[in-house]
Amino acid sequence: MNATYGGLLAAAADAMANANRAVKLRRFDSPLDAAQALVDFHGLLDALAGHTWVLLTPEQAAGVRASQGPHRVEVAAIAMAEAIGTLTGSGRPNAALHTQPVTSWARAARCLRAAGDLLATHHTPGHGPRSPDADILDDPDVRAGALSRLGHLTITLLDAEDTLALRTLQTGLHPATVRRVLPGLDHVADLARTTTSHDATEPAAPRDAPRPPSGAATGLVRLDNLGLVAPPIRTDDPVAELTDRYARVRLHAWALLENPDYSITTLRDLAVLGVATHAHTAALHGADLTRPDASNRLLKPLLDRARAWQELHHTLTGLITAGPGDVVVREDLIAITRILQTLAPITPTAPPGGRAAGLDRPLAETLNGAIATMTDIARWSSLTLDRLARSGHVHVPGRLLTGEQVTDRPDLATARLTGHLAQAPDETRRAVTATYQTLRNHPLQPNPPAHAPDAGINRAADVRVIARAGPYQ
């Protein structure tokens, strides 16, 4: 199973609770065990402080300190981390890291440090993005929510301070040693309580009224589901393999923004994946795809999407670029279509009038996630193609140009006569962009305004994506 940030945090919390319970219920067997527990307790404190600096970069901390109206959770978190740092010292690596984890506190520290490392894989050493999820902690509310959870963990740990002091003294450790290591950390606990004051939920809605999840809560869920930026593909379970391969395709589609492969083949493969994903998802939910007029009202958006991706593939087939396709995307496309044909066949397998099998919920969840993934991919592919076309890398065969297209365009007319390649006409580019535009919003969300500012271009969103992707190489 691939680790996620939320999973590691939960494992850290479990281990911490186990250690607290153990120290409360029984004495240490020897002074050595007591000393090890003290070291690991400090190691976990150090890991908590270190994780604060993972959630809050030094630049952001400097901004908080300089701000006239800083977020009080962030102020408290910084003060908490600094107070812990004063106690645990700045020596690296921490003394607790010199040995294999023995106590559950050490295991909790390891999980917490692993969670920090997992987040770090989404950034370059210069804190640039390495994945489309690198911006997850840019949202102040999500950051405050994550810091708040760290505060809860700190409070839980510090609850055991007095008991730990008692147990270590019972083994005969020198009181001065115990006092030096556990000097009374109430001030840190107070700061941690302030850190936990963040509430990620919206004000209470009227009873029985459905309430959409808040942005911060959604962001925290996204943070918890975050895995390694390039996890290994699990091939032992087809649903897990689907999840991993979609994640890898998503990463590659995003990476094309910064490192274009100058290939229309990759974009075509992504379009084929769009067709397969939407058609098989509709089939999984019971759509009969063998009849042209059998479109279920609820599933119609999925089938419309499949048709739009198909149309896009058709249009992209007429375009030519210099680069070969991305072999990883092609490999994943082949593997995904093979799995989909097995798990969610397009032709109905149940006999007519027979009892259909129940919905495979893990598969349905994965495919619903795949629909969202394809929405992201449409947005990025649109930008990728637009940038390739604007920089003159997309061509069409001259012989396929129509008379209308070559009118008043001597370069296109020449290509038409000689049969050489010509740059893709603007109307072709606009048609492709317009198709992408219909695919850039989730099929089960409200449609965008009818009057877009320009044909197929969401400028605000594009500016954000381009800014994150960096300069065009």
Added chain:
Amino acid sequence: MATWDETAKVLVEHADADWEGIWTLTYAAEHATADLGVVAPMADAVELTYAAMDLCEAREELEWVRPDLPARCPAVTVGPPDPVDVDSARDAIARLITAALARSEALLCCDLALADLACLTRTTTQLGSALRAVHGTAGTATTNRGRS
């Protein structure tokens, strides 16, 4: 207006047994597959999209070693699709692909440079994969499995 089957027969009959003939047949099959996919029921459309992808790959393989092919060869299509008779349209496409495959396999036995040999190998694989997708029952064909 000529039916797809009639046009396909003419193309198969007149296409030469050389690079140009393979390109023309592949081009016609590719466009016919993509056009049919747009009007066919989604169950067929998915398979036809896979086939169109394979045919596009096959054509690009040819153009990789013979960049002048698009300029020299007649880019013929079989006309607008008839959504009523998907099966006969599939047969027409299969006829085009089979003819391209036959020419490709015949060319493989000629005296070829290594680059040409590699190109024809990949092209033949893609054409075979596309043929299976076009022939296969919807949802069960094995797209592009020849390369995996």
